[in-house]
Amino acid sequence: MTAAVGCSKPDTVSSLADDLRVRHGALVRRYLMTGALEAVERAEIKVPRTREHRLQIQWLAPDGAMVTEGETVLEFDNSSFTANLDQQRTAVQRSRRTLLQTQAGGEARLREAESAVERARIAFAKAEVDASIPESIRSRYDHQTLQLAASKASATHDKALADLQSTTTSVHADNQISEELHRKAQRELNVAEENVDAVVLRAPRDGIIVVDEHPWEDRKYQVGDTLFPGWTVLGIPDLDRLRVRAALSDVDDGELEIGMAVKCTPDIEPDLHLEGRIGDITPIAREQRVFSERRGFDVTIEIESEHGQVLLVPGMSVRVEIERREDEGLLIPRAALDLGSDPPRALRRSGSWVEVDLGECSAQHCVLLDGLPEGSRLGSVAGWTP
Numbered sequence: 001m002t003a004a005v006g007c008s009k010p011d012t013v014s015s016l017a018d019d020l021r022v023r024h025g026a027l028v029r030r031y032l033m034t035g036a037l038e039a040v041e042r043a044e045i046k047v048p049r050t051r052e053h054r055l056q057i058q059w060l061a062p063d064g065a066m067v068t069e070g071e072t073v074l075e076f077d078n079s080s081f082t083a084n085l086d087q088q089r090t091a092v093q094r095s096r097r098t099l100l101q102t103q104a105g106g107e108a109r110l111r112e113a114e115s116a117v118e119r120a121r122i123a124f125a126k127a128e129v130d131a132s133i134p135e136s137i138r139s140r141y142d143h144q145t146l147q148l149a150a151s152k153a154s155a156t157h158d159k160a161l162a163d164l165q166s167t168t169t170s171v172h173a174d175n176q177i178s179e180e181l182h183r184k185a186q187r188e189l190n191v192a193e194e195n196v197d198a199v200v201l202r203a204p205r206d207g208i209i210v211v212d213e214h215p216w217e218d219r220k221y222q223v224g225d226t227l228f229p230g231w232t233v234l235g236i237p238d239l240d241r242l243r244v245r246a247a248l249s250d251v252d253d254g255e256l257e258i259g260m261a262v263k264c265t266p267d268i269e270p271d272l273h274l275e276g277r278i279g280d281i282t283p284i285a286r287e288q289r290v291f292s293e294r295r296g297f298d299v300t301i302e303i304e305s306e307h308g309q310v311l312l313v314p315g316m317s318v319r320v321e322i323e324r325r326e327d328e329g330l331l332i333p334r335a336a337l338d339l340g341s342d343p344p345r346a347l348r349r350s351g352s353w354v355e356v357d358l359g360e361c362s363a364q365h366c367v368l369l370d371g372l373p374e375g376s377r378l379g380s381v382a383g384w385t386p
Helices: 002-018 085-131 140-198
Strands: 023-039 042-046 055-060 072-076 200-202 232-237 242-249 261-266 274-281 295-303 317-333 345-347 353-355 357-361 365-370
Touching (some): 023 232, 023 357, 023 365, 072 232, 085 140, 242 274, 261 295, 317 357
Antiparallel strands (some): 023 242, 042 232, 072 200, 261 317, 317 365
16 A cells, blocks of 8 residues: 555656646636625514613524514513503503593583573573563662662673683693593503513514624624614525625725626535626725724625525525636746746746746736747746756
8 A cells, every 4th residue: 555655646746747838728817705695685673663772682583493474583671661561551540530530520510510500591581570670660779679680690690601611611621631641641551562562573474584693793693682773683584585795805806897607605515506696896895804904895696596405594604716717828837937036937847947928827827928839848846956
């Protein structure tokens, strides 16, 4: 076994050396990026808007769990809403009793005022009849007394009408105040009960749960986190429509273009190759992580091929490979080049050096502009000894 290994090494080196020659072809530049799957569409579950400015997660469904529509997936701490719930229910009952008492008392006052008006009307009508008797059949004193009594009865009736109007206005105002106090207590109770219901969130449809990342903790949300209204905590993605979001280093600015073909390989399925195209590249580089000095451009890749029965979930890491072919010309292997010299030079198979004029380079080859003809056999700089 040892002898076999020892004999194979020179053959391998010889085959690599034979492959070092100037060839005609197109320079292929490969770009590798790390990305993650994300859904094109998904149902988002956000922190509800309540009277509290912050809510703490009490329970949430595990990342990757399958849920059905209507199933509870997220609960926030509701202690701030339930603490005074009994007192608020008692306040509603008390305001209801106060309202009924006010209405009953007002009704009694109105009936009393109406009775006073009716008594004053009868007395005024009787006084008018007495005052209408001619002065000729009564003494002057009696006549004037009856006239004065009619005037007093008229004034009493007018006052009773004014009191009735005033009582009506007062009763109406008291009833409005009591009704408004009762409605206010009922509203506060409704808001508290709605808040208690609002902090329990349910799945809007069947699917798989994807927990979002905390905006500045560089991790997924977990029980005990305090969040603000409007933040997205969970998502239920449409697994039939996925795309890849990758990061292009800012040192490669301008190397990629929208529409370029892309091959994506999920890390969990190395044998699955997804074909796609670059759909969008952000114009400005940003920090890849919070407080990181690395900056990059966000690249959105639209997946065009089918992934069959393989379950792909948003958040899975993906290896992204892009090839960019330049115009065809003479190519020289970088293994045969001494790029540290000025100008660069190439090592012939015979062991001699020759200066060369180079164009763009990839990881394996450089464009040869001048210095060697096509087919020239070269040696490896790594194995060269003076």
